[in-house]
Amino acid sequence: MKVLYYDSLIIGGGLAGLRSAVAASDKGLSTVVLSLCPVKRSHSAAAQGGMQASLGNSKMSEGDNEDLHFADTVKGSDWGCDQQVARMFVQTAPKAIRELASWGVPWTRITKGDRQAVINAEKTTITEKEEVHGLIHSRDFGGTKKWRTCFTADATGHTMLFGVANEALKRNVEIHDRKEAIALIHENGRCYGAVVRDLITGELAAYVAKGTLIATGGYGRVYKHTTNAVICEGMGAAIALETGLAKLGNMEAVQFHPTPIVPSGILLTEGCRGDGGILRDVDGYRFMPDYEPEKKELASRDVVSRRMMEHIRNGKGVKSAYGEHVWLDISILGRAHIEKNLRDVQEICMIF
Structure with missing residues (x-):
C-alpha cells in the first residue's frame, strides 16, 4: 500500500x-485536501442565497450589530445552539465577508438612490444614502430582525467556493480529488490519518498526518427528500463513529430547506422569499400569515417547513404524480429583478 505523509490532512x-x-498552509504546515469530486464542484457551490454578517450597510440593515445577530441565532435555534460557538460566529462573520471580498468574491453592492423592493407582498421604495454607495449589500432572510444576508445574486456558494479554492491553490495546497476516505487510522486514542480509496482506480492508500480534520458536510441523503447532492451521505461522520472512540453530537440538528423544486429536490434559494416571494396553496391562497402573522414566509426555516407540511395535511396541498406540494410565487418581483438577482433560480426552474 502506498503511504503518503503530511502535517495536515x-x-x-x-x-x-x-x-x-x-x-x-499559512502556518507553514504541509497540507493535503481529499475530495470526492473536483473541489470547485463540491456541494458548497449549491448555496444560493447568501451568508449572514452584521455589516449594517444598507437602509434595511441600519443599526445591525453582533449582539442582534447573536440574539437572532440563539432564538432561531430554539435556544438549542452552543452559545459560545454562536458568539464566535457572529463576531467573525463580518471579518470573513471582507476577507472573501479581498479574495475576489464579487459581493453584490449597494447602489445609491431609490430602489424597488417587495415587502410583505407589497412594492415599496427604499432610498439608499449616498455614503453607502458601493458597500456590500444585504437582503432579507428568515428569522432575522435586520436584513443581513450578504450575497452575490443567487450564486453565493459558487463565487465563495471559487474564491477560497483559488486561495488554496495559490498557497500550493495539495488537492487530491476523486478520493474517498473509508477508515481512520488510529492507535491509543490518537488519530494518525486515513485509509483512502481512489474512486477511479480503486487503489487504496494510507494518508498519515500529524493532524486530521473531517470537513465532509452533512448527511441529507439519509432522507427521502433532500436538497443535498448525491455525495452528501455522511461518510465523514460514519468513519469517525466506526473508530468506537469519537462521539457524534447534535445529530438531530438537521436543517430542512422549505423550498426545493418538486420532485428533484433541487434548492430554490431562501432569497426567493427574502426578496418578496410568497407561498400559495392549491387555491392560490397565501397561507403563511395565518400561521405566522409576524414573520410570515420569513419565519425560520424549520418553522416554514413545518407550516407547509401542516397546511398540506389540512388538505390544501397541490396534488401531483410526485405527491402533494405548495407553490412558491415570485412573479410579483418582476422579470427584471428575477433576471438580475435570481437568475440561477430562473434557469433551474426552466430546466427542471
Whole structure:
C-alpha cells in the first residue's frame, strides 16, 4: 500500500475544508485536501442565497450589530445552539465577508438612490444614502430582525467556493480529488490519518498526518427528500463513529430547506422569499400569515417547513404524480429583478 505523509490532512473539499487548508498552509504546515469530486464542484457551490454578517450597510440593515445577530441565532435555534460557538460566529462573520471580498468574491453592492423592493407582498421604495454607495449589500432572510444576508445574486456558494479554492491553490495546497476516505487510522486514542480509496482506480492508500480534520458536510441523503447532492451521505461522520472512540453530537440538528423544486429536490434559494416571494396553496391562497402573522414566509426555516407540511395535511396541498406540494410565487418581483438577482433560480426552474 502506498503511504503518503503530511502535517495536515483535511478530508472534505468544500468551503470548510478549503478554508481550513488555507489556514493550515499559512502556518507553514504541509497540507493535503481529499475530495470526492473536483473541489470547485463540491456541494458548497449549491448555496444560493447568501451568508449572514452584521455589516449594517444598507437602509434595511441600519443599526445591525453582533449582539442582534447573536440574539437572532440563539432564538432561531430554539435556544438549542452552543452559545459560545454562536458568539464566535457572529463576531467573525463580518471579518470573513471582507476577507472573501479581498479574495475576489464579487459581493453584490449597494447602489445609491431609490430602489424597488417587495415587502410583505407589497412594492415599496427604499432610498439608499449616498455614503453607502458601493458597500456590500444585504437582503432579507428568515428569522432575522435586520436584513443581513450578504450575497452575490443567487450564486453565493459558487463565487465563495471559487474564491477560497483559488486561495488554496495559490498557497500550493495539495488537492487530491476523486478520493474517498473509508477508515481512520488510529492507535491509543490518537488519530494518525486515513485509509483512502481512489474512486477511479480503486487503489487504496494510507494518508498519515500529524493532524486530521473531517470537513465532509452533512448527511441529507439519509432522507427521502433532500436538497443535498448525491455525495452528501455522511461518510465523514460514519468513519469517525466506526473508530468506537469519537462521539457524534447534535445529530438531530438537521436543517430542512422549505423550498426545493418538486420532485428533484433541487434548492430554490431562501432569497426567493427574502426578496418578496410568497407561498400559495392549491387555491392560490397565501397561507403563511395565518400561521405566522409576524414573520410570515420569513419565519425560520424549520418553522416554514413545518407550516407547509401542516397546511398540506389540512388538505390544501397541490396534488401531483410526485405527491402533494405548495407553490412558491415570485412573479410579483418582476422579470427584471428575477433576471438580475435570481437568475440561477430562473434557469433551474426552466430546466427542471
